[in-house]
Amino acid sequence: xxxxCSTGLHGPHDVFNPDCPCRDLLDxxxxxxxxxxxxxxxxxPMRFGELRSRLNGVSSKVLTATLRRLExxxxxxxxVFAEVPPRVEYTLTDLGHSAAVPLAALRTxxxxxxxxxxxxx
Amino acid sequence: xxxxCSTGLHGPHDVFNPDCPCRDLLDxxxxxxxxxxxxxxxxxPMRFGELRSRLNGVSSKVLTATLRRLExxxxxxxxVFAEVPPRVEYTLTDLGHSAAVPLAALRTxxxxxxxxxxxxx
DNA sequence: CGGGATCCCATATGATACTG
DNA sequence: CAGTATCATATGGGATCCCG
Numbered sequence: 001x002x003x004x005c006s007t008g009l010h011g012p013h014d015v016f017n018p019d020c021p022c023r024d025l026l027d028x029x030x031x032x033x034x035x036x037x038x039x040x041x042x043x044x045p046m047r048f049g050e051l052r053s054r055l056n057g058v059s060s061k062v063l064t065a066t067l068r069r070l071e072x073x074x075x076x077x078x079x080v081f082a083e084v085p086p087r088v089e090y091t092l093t094d095l096g097h098s099a100a101v102p103l104a105a106l107r108t109x110x111x112x113x114x115x116x117x118x119x120x121x
Numbered sequence: 122x123x124x125x126c127s128t129g130l131h132g133p134h135d136v137f138n139p140d141c142p143c144r145d146l147l148d149x150x151x152x153x154x155x156x157x158x159x160x161x162x163x164x165x166p167m168r169f170g171e172l173r174s175r176l177n178g179v180s181s182k183v184l185t186a187t188l189r190r191l192e193x194x195x196x197x198x199x200x201v202f203a204e205v206p207p208r209v210e211y212t213l214t215d216l217g218h219s220a221a222v223p224l225a226a227l228r229t230x231x232x233x234x235x236x237x238x239x240x241x242x
Numbered sequence: 243c244g245g246g247a248t249c250c251c252a253t254a255t256g257a258t259a260c261t262g
Numbered sequence: 263c264a265g266t267a268t269c270a271t272a273t274g275g276g277a278t279c280c281c282g
Contacts, residue, residue, distance in 0.1 A: 029227065061246080
């Protein structure tokens, strides 16, 4: 049982506790590029270049860093094929698919909220 | 009707289109501090200091910047009371409450995913 | 040629003061 | 109390180079 980071307010883990590791997890996915990468990977595996063009605006450096962090947290798998030209495919893990659900809701909110904002004027 | 930023793939607005304003909205709430601030404000209005201590780890400068951005996007209201000592209260708007729903799911995911990660080892 | 790594700069974040 | 000012560091982003 893991209770070290609990405040006793929201269950065993609590994002409001800065020492709980789940806060790092929140920091990881509560991020524009993470939200878009995971959304783009939801239908199936994708190569680096295709991912980059779908995200439409991310630099290869930032995309690489984002993918590395997601891989480290076991949200995606990275598979390298020894081919010429080289091919690298990224795939959502089960954990990644579970994250895709709330992230899809977040993207949908952003798209819907814009209409709310516009009608406000 | 607003169609300028649509790619025709996901409806009138599309976060995958870098020119769609909804992408800025995603960038605004897909952020650790925004997620925590909005979550903390969900039960009701709160003062700056209480907010700061609940978030447990944010600097006043970053909290101020976060609150200003959320206010500018009409997710929160800021009310200043002419008292001594000064009192400033922050309240979720209707739009803010609508954002609180997917953000709560995101926080819950982070807290639950940690168990998944731990059990993986 | 694709997938980065590296260099350099702009902005964001953070700790520590200090003030109306 | 609710910030602002200042300084240090981390991250974001563009351009270029590299290596198989």
